[in-house]
Amino acid sequence: MRVVSLVPSLTEAVARTVPDALAGVTDWCTHPAGLGAVRVGGTKNPDVGRIVSLAPDLVIANEEENRAVDLAALRAAGAEVLLTEVRDVPQAFRELARVLDACGAAARPRWLDEAERTWSALPAPETRTTAVVPIWRRPWMVLGRDTFAGDVLARLGVDHVHAAHPERYPRVPLEELRAAAPDVVVLPDEPYRFTADDGPEAFPGLACALVSGRHLTWYGPSLAEAPRVLGEALRAARPRPARARSARRR
Missing domain, CATH: 3.40.50.1980 (Nitrogenase molybdenum iron protein domain)
Incomplete structure (x- = not known):
């Protein structure tokens, strides 16, 4: 073969x-x-x-x-x-x-x-956290509807703001992303390589989580460790207390 x-x-x-x-x-x-x-x-x-x-x-x-x-x-x-x-x-x-x-x-x-x-063994999240998830800048693009990465985050208790957007990867002005006031801004290192010096500065006053794009967007052997790796990165961002809402998983 x-x-x-x-x-x-x-x-x-x-x-x-x-x-x-x-x-x-x-x-x-x-x-x-x-x-x-x-x-x-x-x-x-x-x-x-x-x-x-x-x-x-x-x-x-x-x-x-x-x-x-x-x-x-x-x-x-x-x-x-x-x-x-x-x-x-x-x-x-x-x-x-x-x-x-x-x-x-x-x-x-x-x-x-x-x-x-x-x-399958993941416990239902006790709280839900809101997020904006940029995947590109110049122009700013974010996760929208019906995406694998969005489902990964949802199962970890993170609901991204643009999940109901008619586009899967919409372009959204930075001012609108800031105005959404999410609990955390999730910044993966691919497809755009967000880093500590390239991304968080665009969201003053908001908690930012730099995460592994491979664990967020790849569907392969990395799936086995993705919940742990992503969970650690999200916790390290120390977002504001999550809003009280149903802990139901997607």
């Missing part, structure tokens, strides 16, 4: 389970370190010709991460493309199992079972 992965999350999952299957990966596939597969460009601008030259049995992609035009070009060139959709945590586990099976995994990997148990 020869696989080209166009999704960093799925690359990590395949590498942990059937590493010999990976023939090509994107420039953004950083986990695990030391991948020996051929680099085929970015997630949004893959080199279709290079991918085809690798003669893959399967190209794995994601409807959000990759462009439809590139996937159409791969199919037109004769490549089989497995397209995934991941909008929440349970769907992530289903899609991971489907991808690994298609990539020739002999059995369901232990890490996947452990990750699913970790999320």
Whole structure:
């Protein structure tokens, strides 16, 4: 089995389970370190010709991460493309199992079972916290409706302000983000690399949590430790006391 992965999350999952299957990966596939597969460009601008030259049995992609035009070009060139959709945590586990099976995994990997148990065992949050979650600046963009990262946060007791926005990743003026007065501003280090010196200064007077983008947005082996890693980062931000509301999980 020869696989080209166009999704960093799925690359990590395949590498942990059937590493010999990976023939090509994107420039953004950083986990695990030391991948020996051929680099085929970015997630949004893959080199279709290079991918085809690798003669893959399967190209794995994601409807959000990759462009439809590139996937159409791969199919037109004769490549089989497995397209995934991941909008929440349970769907992530289903899609991971489907991808690994298609990539020739002999059995369901232990890490996947452990990750699913970790999320299933999460206690219902005692309180809820409101958040604004920027994913880009210049212009400012935030999590909107129906996103995997939004579902991850909701299961940890964090409700992002723009969850009902008609767009999935809306552009929102900074003044409007500040005016929302959330309990915490969640700043991941990808896709935009927010840091202590680049992001928090835009939200004076608001608690800011710098979090791992891999644990917030990736659906792969990182899911097993995501609740702990994200929880620690959120607690370190020391947000104002959460507003009293139902502790019901999504």
